[in-house]
Amino acid sequence: MRNEWCAGDRETKVSPATFSGRPQGRNEPTLNSDTESIETVSVLTQSTSNDGIVEPTTSMPARLVDSSYPPGRLPLHALLVMALMGFILITTETMPAGLLPQIAGGLNIAEGTAGQLVSAYALGTVVLTIPAIAFTRGMRRKPVFLVGILGFLIANTIAVFSPDIAATFTARFAAGAFSGLVWGMLAGYARRITAPELAGRALTIASIGTPLGLAIGTPFGSWLGTTFDWRWSFGVISVLTIVTAVLALTIVPDAPGQPAESRVPLVRVFAIPGVTVILVVIFAWMLAHNTLYTYIATYLRTTNVPISVDVALMVFGVSALIGIAITGALIDRVPRPLILGSLFLFLTAGVVFVAGSHSPAAVLVAVVLWGVAFGGAAPQLQTAISAASGENADIANSMLGVTFNVAIFAAGVLGAVLVSTFDGIALPFLMIGLTAIAVSIAFTARRTAFPAR
Known part of the structure; x- marks a missing residue:
């Protein structure tokens, strides 16, 4: 018809x-x-x-848009529900890192084994995200969103009551898989329920849960687990997920899936001009970020600056919120200058981390620059890959999520090699090198990956 x-x-x-x-x-x-x-x-x-x-x-390809929102209006409540789910997902992924002694004691395992709970979550995301998005991309968005939330809820609740490490690992793997499904569809879903001229701003609002999770969710979960019990932290996550499911059911509008005639095979999504370039930039940028973020305690200890890890991460989190606010204001008007500016700011932070490594004030300035530059990275990159991939944005964004998690995994390994072979000061040198690669690629990819509009 x-x-x-x-x-x-x-x-x-x-x-x-x-x-x-x-x-x-x-x-x-x-x-x-x-x-x-x-x-x-x-x-x-x-x-x-x-x-x-x-x-x-x-x-x-034609972009499917839900007709319930008139042009010029943001579906703010629906986008905030998506942001809340993002907050839950990033908090759940990173929270075990601050609870390793408590988890190890509760399950009678070594702390190193407990630390693999983060890897199990990331592995679930890497292995199952793309197949799950490919299988569901033609389905209507709201039912898929609700299935992702409920699947995550069940997996996380199993972790709350799991009696041994095997059940906990399995639950974390499943939680990571459902997390990947939700992350992979959120960008396309947010754009489909929003007028096209506001798509970037909508994506920024839907992404605000990530810096909030890093700044507030993870520290609060660690405090809750150390003050009471680690299972309390996971239990609160389950309660928040139930609230989110109810809000999603009642507030978030439905949207169509991808039409059959516009779907292309997964391999051909990589071949869409700009997609592979953006994924390379994502990997370099996120590897640079996560290597320093994971081993920031080692850097601070090596430089002997009187700044605690908690203070550094709090300053980073607040600065990231500033970055995402700037992104929300500019992303629909000047996307290319915005992402290039973020990368240059990130590069500058690395230089300050090296040059001012023995000055507390300089290190704090570097943390602020780092946070502002990173805060808007997710919506900037999601907007770029969504624009490049067109109606195949869900598949492309699932690739983005997998690339993020591969970078997280690689950062743990690469960072461990660097700090054991050299010391913490090697981390910002890696940050500078990787960011320089990302800047050069983004700067030259003017026509396909990062156009002016």
């Missing part, structure tokens, strides 16, 4: 099957049906038949 709209005294018809490729032209009207709209992003050519029918051919 073809979608139609009236253009003066002519009838204009568009077939969804004509949409393919990348945007290069001007905007066209939006096509509405009872349940969804197909927005024509750009037009390359128009051919007119003898009966006056105009057949536009576009260079980008």
Whole structure:
């Protein structure tokens, strides 16, 4: 069936099957049906038949948009529910790192073994995210979102009551898998329920849970677990997840899945111009970040600056909130200068970490620059890869999530080698080198990965 709209005294018809490729032209009207709209992003050519029918051919897949929100208005409540789920996911992933003695004592295992609970979560994300997103990409978004939340809730609750390490590992692996499903679909979901001119801002709001989780959620979970019991920390996460599920059921609108005619095989998503380039930038940037973040205590101890790890991470978290606020204000207007500015700021932070390593004031300045630069990284990168991949944004964002987690895993290994072979001061040197690579790639990828608009 073809979608139609009236253009003066002519009838204009568009077939969804004509949409393919990348945007290069001007905007066209939006096509509405009872349940969804197909927005024509750009037009390359128009051919007119003898009966006056105009057949536009576009260079980008149609973007499905929920019709319940009028243009110019953000679905703020729905986006905040997504942000709350993001807060829960990042807190759950990182919280065990601050509870290793308590978890080890409770399960009668070594602390090193307890530390692998973080790896089990990341492994679940890496292994199952892309298959899960590929399997569900044609389904309506709200049911998939709810299944992801409920699956995560069940897995996390099993961890609360698990009697041994085997059950806990299994629960963490499953929680990571459902986390990957939710992370992989959030960017596309947020964009589909938002007017296109506000898509970047919507993604920024939906992503605010990540810096909040790092700044507030993880420290609070560690405090709760050390003050009472580590199972309390996981229990509170389950309660918050129940609240989020109820809010998602009642507040978040539904949106269509990806039409069958616009789906491409997973391998071909990598071949979409710009996608692989963005993934390389993500890996370099996140490897640089996570290596320093994981071993920040080692850096502070090596430099002998009188700054505690708690203070450094708190300053980082607050600065990250500033970064995401800046991103929200600018991402829809100047996406390319914004991401280049963030990378240059991140690079500057690395230089200050080296040059001012023995000055408490300089180190704190470096932490602030680091936090501001990193705070908006997730929505900036998600916006870039969503724009590059078009209607295949869910698959591309699942690749983004996997790349993030591979970088986290690699950071633990690479950081351990660096601090054991050299010392903590080697970490910002790695930060500088990797960020310089990311900057050079992003700067040269003007046409496909990081365009001006």
